[in-house]
Amino acid sequence: MTSSGVRLEALRRQFGNVHALDGLDLDMAPGELVALLGPSGCGKTTALRILAGLEDSDSGRIIVGGKDIANVPANKRGMGMVFQAYSLFPHLTAIENVEFGLRLRKQNAAARRKRAQDMLDLVGIGAHASRFPQQLSGGQQQRVALARALAFEPEVLLLDEPLSALDAKVRVQLREEIRRIQLEVGTTTLFVTHDQEEALAIADRVGVMRAGQLEQIGSPEDIYRTPATPFVAEFVGLSNRLAGRVTGDVVEVLDTKLPLVAGASVHDGPATALVRPESVDVTADADGTGRVVAVSFLGPLARVTVALPGDAVVVAQLASARLAEMPPGTAVRVVLRPVPVVVSAA
């Protein structure tokens, strides 16, 4: 399967007074899965729709496989797309839906049918080939949509929040399937989502968007462990906002000196440190200054909310087995692990 690299250069798009895209740059290597993550209205869907040709950009270049396709209409771009809303054609069966793109490419009936059946088998729904969309569950419909998008061997696969209408369990299952299939067929894929867990779980690289621009792009681990900006730190994963004081490349929070993430440029003085719950340890201690105010059980893990003197509140993430030692009201000692943190101005 041929797969192309994608490059978006200085894409701009304005809706009225709103800058949906404000000079977006993005590079995708052939065969890579990039997730665009961000709050609603950050421009991630607009970027995907412009790449698909369903929306025009005001300026900027869209280069796929070395060619600028800004003026190529959507139907000539050869991009497979899976939508957030169920998009199967209601009057066609699952297999006819998958054949649709092949039929437009004038493939002969036998080859077409075989390819469509293979694709349905690939997405694990081969047994339901002759069902109509309304006879399939949401998850099954999105599988068929994925098979349809991949059947004609697109240069690029575009996934526009394809899992957000599904229930939690199916969502996890299907996102793993999407990753398996994407690795198997090797199509360059842009995956747009507002669900950070989804993005971190399946992408080669995650781009966090804010106000029409990429705030940071990197491997899921980079994004999570060394967020470049306070926005990324807060948007991806939970963060405690703790008052501290910066001195050089160290911030002192709760009497602990924590290193700053590399490349952070902050002035010395008071600042707010963003500390992950898993970097906070809590132990029951009658002399501790903190007091447990709430606990929430999350299966193997648990979150403990601790009130500290002077209105500060910190959330810690622990193994849930340790919950027994600290019911609400327990006096505790809070210790921060010395991992690099992001700070924002106080």
Added chain:
Amino acid sequence: MAGLRKRRARRQQALRWVVVTLFAVLFLLPLIAMFEFTTRDGWDTWRVFFNWKALGETYPILWTGMKASFWLVLLSVALTLVLLVPTVVWVRLRLPRLRRVVEFVSLLPLTVPAVVLVVGLAPVYAWVVYFVGGSSVTLFLAYTVLALPFAYRAIDAGLSAIDVRTLSEAARSLGSSWATVMWRVVLPNIRSAVLSAAFLTVALVLGEFTIASLLNRDNIQVAINQLGKSSATMSVAVSLAALVLAFALLFLLSFAGRRRNRERKTS
């Protein structure tokens, strides 16, 4: 508990039959009366009616009116669908802000009485006569305007039932031109809405009298009216036939819609 439910179901069943019977009587009684009237002096009327050659010779007005109405039906339905379907789809996809305007414009003919409409149509038809002649078939232009409110409603309702935007974007991304999107994706999914629009147009054209009469054109209703002055039984027979034809069309239409649903459920 089960007994109570059964009793209630039986009561509802009975009520349903009462309603159906009442409506059947209401609709069928006039038809039966018409039929009785046409056969009061024997079957001659129907014999002539089904012998189209004799019908044409005996009642040339009727023949002209029927022919004109036939063409009017075909052309009005064609023009209505060709104008409306792409427009309504396009407005939904690309110009959603114009939707209210289009709806308002398409409803206008409903608010203007036919007699008033003729006042406006007369000068327009002066030009139509000048360019394409005075044939009664040219009335299809006016009938398309008359059919707009009904056809628009039907098609718009059909489009509301599907996610046109997502479906057409999906089709576009798969490689469809706009024409293919319309033909292969939108139309098959609003088929019953298009059929309803077509049927409503047929019913409207077959029943239209005022405009044709005031513009001095012939259609089946004008012919029936004129025939009523010379042969009452034949005019009633033709009216009856037109009504039965309209009912049959409606019946066929609902039957077609139902069969399609069943096909989907069983496959």
